[in-house]
Amino acid sequence: MRKPIGWSTIIIAALVAVSAGLVWRRDGTDGVLDILTHDLSLFGGILPRVLAGCLLGAFISEILPHEKVSRSLGPKSGLKGLLIGTAFGAILPGGPFTAYPVASALLAVGADFGATIAMVVSWTLIGYGRAVAWEIPIMGTDFTLWRILISLPLPVLAGALGRFVYVRVYPTPAAKDDEI
Amino acid sequence: MSAALFIDILLWGSVFGVGLIAFRRGPPVFKASLREGSMDFINIVPRIALGVIGSGYIAAIIPQEVITGWLGPDSGWLGVATAVVAGAATPGGPVIGFSIGTVALKSGGGVPQVVAYVVAWALFAFQRVILWEIPFMPARFVWFRCAVSVPFPFVAAAIAMVIGKP
Secondary structure, three states: OOOOOOHHHHHHHHHHHHHHHHHHHHHHHHHHHHHHHHHHHHHHHHHHHHHHHHHHHHHHHHHOOHHHHHHHHOOOOHHHHHHHHHHHHHHOOOOHHHHHHHHHHHHHOOOOHHHHHHHHHHHHHHOHHHHHHHHHHHHOHHHHHHHHHHHOOHHHHHHHHHHHHHHHHOOOOOOOOOOO | OHHHHHHHHHHHHHHHHHHHHHHHOOHHHHHHHHHHHHHHHHHHHHHHHHHHHHHHHHHHHOOHHHHHHHOOOOOOHHHHHHHHHHHHHOOOOHHHHHHHHHHHHHOOOOHHHHHHHHHHHHHHOHHHHHHHHHHHOOHHHHHHHHHHHOHHHHHHHHHHHHHOOO
16 A cells, blocks of 8 residues: 555645644634544544455455456456446445455556546445435435436546546556655 | 444455455465555554544534535536535535535525535545545545546536436
């Protein structure tokens, strides 16, 4: 995966420091501590899922046949690769703690940015998990199904755009683990 | 809470399933991936901690009313663009995002604008990006993915304008 500290972490940390400062000015020390206690308990609650996600990613990158993945989801996999990524994202069970480790594992074993973008976008837009658990109960079945129907072409288009831009932005094979 | 339990069973069931496949490839393979997964976990914990605690503070300075205000009655492409920004800036999880969408629909927001809002929220909601995507994925991928996804809430709104209401 990644180096523990990179530019993204520094930017987020700065954003958080500013926000915490604003909360402190508005609500005082109590306001800052309230949010901290609430978020710490949230943090404790999701830790086991994060562990499960990390293990899932590690096992998957170990057991997936690398040549097969780079053939079916690599830069030369064409429309078929984008469709496989989309289908995979749509059927992937669980929440963000499964989707992102699995996507990261796919990248590590030879999927390209295009197919991985198709997978992540498909998971977030047409995956059934969030739709069944949240969108249908809150927004209604009609709106949800109609919204999913509209979203159907988007993962493949996003993946195709990703590939198109990628070969122009990174003409040479770039290092896998650099930051930003 | 039964939904959460179901998710956990599914999650750990999948871990157990792929772990079993790895184990059948031989104990060294199993041990190596177990160690790698644990190392990833240790490396990720500080970033997740920053994400969880940090997004709480960021969410606290972006009140929900601000977001609802942005999903105003402007029904043109400017309304779509505002909806996209609102989707990215919405704090909190799916309950808040979808509730704001429902409120906008009921209070006369245009359907294409609400579609753009929901799609933009799914693609860019800052809390999910900070909390989950950046810690787990290579940073270069996340920024690239977000940049490439920018046109698609607009595409969704355009399709919604063409095919009409649900």
